[in-house]
Amino acid sequence: MVKQSDVVNETLSPLESAILEALWQSGESKVRDIFQKIKTKNPCAQSSVAVTLDRLYERKLVRRTITTGRGGLAYIYSTCLSKDEFRKSLAQQAVDRIVERFGESAVSYFNEKYRK
Amino acid sequence: MWGMLAHLGSALDLFLADSTKTTLVVAAIVSAVTLIWLSRNLDFSAKIRSAFMYAHVALLLFPPVFFATTLSCKQVGLCEVGLTQTLLFVIPITLILGLAFGLLIVPLLHRLRSQPESGKWQRFVNGQSDRLGLHKAPDVFIVDSGRPEAFSTGGLKPAMFISIGMLEVLTRRQIEAVLLHELGHIQEGSHALKPITWLLRALYPEPVLAPAAIVAEEERKADAFAASVQKTDVHLNRAKRKMAE
Numbered sequence: 593m594v595k596q597s598d599v600v601n602e603t604l605s606p607l608e609s610a611i612l613e614a615l616w617q618s619g620e621s622k623v624r625d626i627f628q629k630i631k632t633k634n635p636c637a638q639s640s641v642a643v644t645l646d647r648l649y650e651r652k653l654v655r656r657t658i659t660t661g662r663g664g665l666a667y668i669y670s671t672c673l674s675k676d677e678f679r680k681s682l683a684q685q686a687v688d689r690i691v692e693r694f695g696e697s698a699v700s701y702f703n704e705k706y707r708k
Numbered sequence: 709m710w711g712m713l714a715h716l717g718s719a720l721d722l723f724l725a726d727s728t729k730t731t732l733v734v735a736a737i738v739s740a741v742t743l744i745w746l747s748r749n750l751d752f753s754a755k756i757r758s759a760f761m762y763a764h765v766a767l768l769l770f771p772p773v774f775f776a777t778t779l780s781c782k783q784v785g786l787c788e789v790g791l792t793q794t795l796l797f798v799i800p801i802t803l804i805l806g807l808a809f810g811l812l813i814v815p816l817l818h819r820l821r822s823q824p825e826s827g828k829w830q831r832f833v834n835g836q837s838d839r840l841g842l843h844k845a846p847d848v849f850i851v852d853s854g855r856p857e858a859f860s861t862g863g864l865k866p867a868m869f870i871s872i873g874m875l876e877v878l879t880r881r882q883i884e885a886v887l888l889h890e891l892g893h894i895q896e897g898s899h900a901l902k903p904i905t906w907l908l909r910a911l912y913p914e915p916v917l918a919p920a921a922i923v924a925e926e927e928r929k930a931d932a933f934a935a936s937v938q939k940t941d942v943h944l945n946r947a948k949r950k951m952a953e
Binding site: 637638 | 751827828829850852853854855856872873875876877950951953
């Protein structure tokens, strides 16, 4: 399981978002499958998808395993977090940043606004 | 023996007592460590990482070369030679030694970071090497990277490196074209050329030779070799376009 601290530190590019969406929908996928899925809405080259997936892997947003198939070696990618966990971690980061910047005022604001 | 070590020790003390020299040595070591951190933590292509490795080797060689030069200067009675003059001697020597050591070490580091390929791509390279009458077929290695890239190293044991990312995005004929292009480089023995052109660029800001033109000519020869074997340049051009996208 990926540590909360390792998760996204910055917003995603449109291609990164499209790739993650495709992975959340399809589960484990190869570069070619992801490319086929996103190419109509996000016109790009297959190599751009490969490079972007490599970057997402470096940022620990996706995991990968190597498989040997008919076409030779390839990666099978999957996301490290579910879509819900990912959204939560983004929200948590945003809230943490606000609290860090505004301190007590932010905490009391959240208390008033969201008190049940 | 002990006397010699004591002499070296006192010379080192004297060397480190000079704050400018110590600062330069520390700066070189910090830069070398920073380069390692950068190449491990940021997303760079294999070619940039290779350039970092050469720079890393040169930066690590700087302190001993600097010390040895200062020491020998003292031995021959040229102690009055200023720091600038010493550096004018030390920097080119360090770069030349960095290149020489780099040519030995960098291929080894690439091998350590990759997995040997013993399947169809190695068989393809073996077959083509036999056809060309090469003394020994280069080893093919797989680089664990999703970024499509390929490169080769020369020396006594030439090797080719192809990434999994490249295998994923290219067709069989395109991969063969890339392997033939790299085989062309190995056949021409042009591996030392790139680091030498970097060195020339570092030593002569306005070089008499045009390093970029020399490298471009070597690339053209490797392309021509691949096209002559495949009897078409379509696959290589498509592969290059895909890898550059």
